[in-house]
Amino acid sequence: MPRFSVRWMVAVLLILLVGGAFFFCEYLIYFPTILKCAWPKINHARGGGEGIDGRPMDSAVRAMVLSDTHLLGAVGGHWFDKLRREWQMERAFQTALWLLRPEIVFILGDIFDEGKWSSQKHWEDDVRRFHRMFRHSTDTELVVLVGNHDIGFHYEMDWFKLQRFEKVFNASSTRIVTKKGVNFLLVNSVALHGDGCPICQSVEKELIKLSRDLNCSLQNSQSGSAVTDSCEGSQLYPPTPPIMLQHYPLYRVSDAGCTGLDAAPPEERHLLFREKYDVLSKEASQRLLQWFKPRLILSGHTHSGCEVLHDNKYPEISVPSFSWRNRNNPSFILASVSPSSYALSKCFLPEESTVIGVYCSAGACLLLLFLAHCMWMKGLLQCLSLFLLGKHKSL
Numbered sequence: 249m250p251r252f253s254v255r256w257m258v259a260v261l262l263i264l265l266v267g268g269a270f271f272f273c274e275y276l277i278y279f280p281t282i283l284k285c286a287w288p289k290i291n292h293a294r295g296g297g298e299g300i301d302g303r304p305m306d307s308a309v310r311a312m313v314l315s316d317t318h319l320l321g322a323v324g325g326h327w328f329d330k331l332r333r334e335w336q337m338e339r340a341f342q343t344a345l346w347l348l349r350p351e352i353v354f355i356l357g358d359i360f361d362e363g364k365w366s367s368q369k370h371w372e373d374d375v376r377r378f379h380r381m382f383r384h385s386t387d388t389e390l391v392v393l394v395g396n397h398d399i400g401f402h403y404e405m406d407w408f409k410l411q412r413f414e415k416v417f418n419a420s421s422t423r424i425v426t427k428k429g430v431n432f433l434l435v436n437s438v439a440l441h442g443d444g445c446p447i448c449q450s451v452e453k454e455l456i457k458l459s460r461d462l463n464c465s466l467q468n469s470q471s472g473s474a475v476t477d478s479c480e481g482s483q484l485y486p487p488t489p490p491i492m493l494q495h496y497p498l499y500r501v502s503d504a505g506c507t508g509l510d511a512a513p514p515e516e517r518h519l520l521f522r523e524k525y526d527v528l529s530k531e532a533s534q535r536l537l538q539w540f541k542p543r544l545i546l547s548g549h550t551h552s553g554c555e556v557l558h559d560n561k562y563p564e565i566s567v568p569s570f571s572w573r574n575r576n577n578p579s580f581i582l583a584s585v586s587p588s589s590y591a592l593s594k595c596f597l598p599e600e601s602t603v604i605g606v607y608c609s610a611g612a613c614l615l616l617l618f619l620a621h622c623m624w625m626k627g628l629l630q631c632l633s634l635f636l637l638g639k640h641k642s643l
């Protein structure tokens with residue numbers, strides 16, 4: 249075979265191998281993985297067939313819930329780490345939007361890694377990248393919650409950082425979002441320290457108002473048009489208990505009872521959680537449960553998955569981190585929610601170890617290809633000396 253055609257064949261093989269591995273790992277891999285996910289069906293037996301107001305089940309909201317994206321900042325983030333993680337999250341999110349078409353997406357805080365200390369210039373750069381990565385059509389609503397990395401832990405938080413965050417997302421960090429008769433209650437859990445700080449006071453005041461509004465909405469639906477005096481002037485919402493979303497989980501001792509593919513590693517599960525740091529305080533957790541009686545709580549912050557039942561009636565799901573920087577197997581939640589019921593499923597993203605495995609295999613094939621080509625062209629001995637000792641025959 250003439251030398252030219254062998255070289256040509258090697259070049260084609262090389263391009264196919266390198267290009268194929270790159271295309272598969274950076275684009276294609278997200279499709280088969282996310283295609284396996286589907287919107288869960290609401291169980292008719294649990295009362296999901298019809299909403300409180302008689303809506304049919306197909307009126308359930310399709311909500312996608314993810315958490316802890318931690319877009320790296322200018323101080324602690326290496327440029328390659330940033331490029332890689334943001335590309336992975338962007339591809340995963342865009343593929344999920346395209347294949348699953350959620351009506352609403354919630355991100356449960358820690359959007360930015362360095363929002364707690366970033367300068368205005370770096371903050372604007374982080375925000376610009378966030379909007380590019382999580383771009384979406386007008387058919388999908390994107391709702392973002394605040395986390396301790398966005399505005400700092402309680403001792404670092406101030407009005408400037410909170411208002412900077414709220415301005416970017418054009419909404420208060422504590423509010424109710426209503427969609428198809430479902431109330432999603434968003435809580436600024438960083439401000440539930442209970443020490444009477446000005447931000448804590450303001451958030452608590454807002455929560456008390458929302459709790460009153462929701463209770464009055466329920467009373468109003470039960471007692472017809474008669475509104476009690478204490479409910480005068482309250483804003484009415486659909487009469488259904490809320491789905492509560494926040495960054496910190498409600499108080500739990502540890503992750504000891506957590507199981508599943510994305511639970512914390514066994515050596516970390518028994519570590520005791522610190523109140524107001526890893527989880528909300530017992531007092532703040534009880535207050536939220538009493539005020540709102542949520543039918544489901546979704547939270548982030550721990551970066552691992554867990555299911556907990558509070559007081560034997562309030563289920564809470566910890567949503568793991570969406571970033572490969574925090575875990576090998578990120579995931580997100582798919583929730584079908586009607587006014588009276590809900591169903592959840594978890595969608596795992598490709599594992600980073602799979603991607604690394606594919607690149608390593610492609611590298612090994614590349615090496616074999618070079619060796620085979622070299623042996624074909626120069627013979628075994630000359631080839632081995634070239635590869636092992638780096639000796640070149642001078643021309």
Ligand SMILES: [Zn+2]
Pocket residue numbers: 316318358397549550551
């Ligand atoms: Zn986090």
Ligand SMILES: [Zn+2]
Pocket residue numbers: 358395396397495549550
């Ligand atoms: Zn956090």
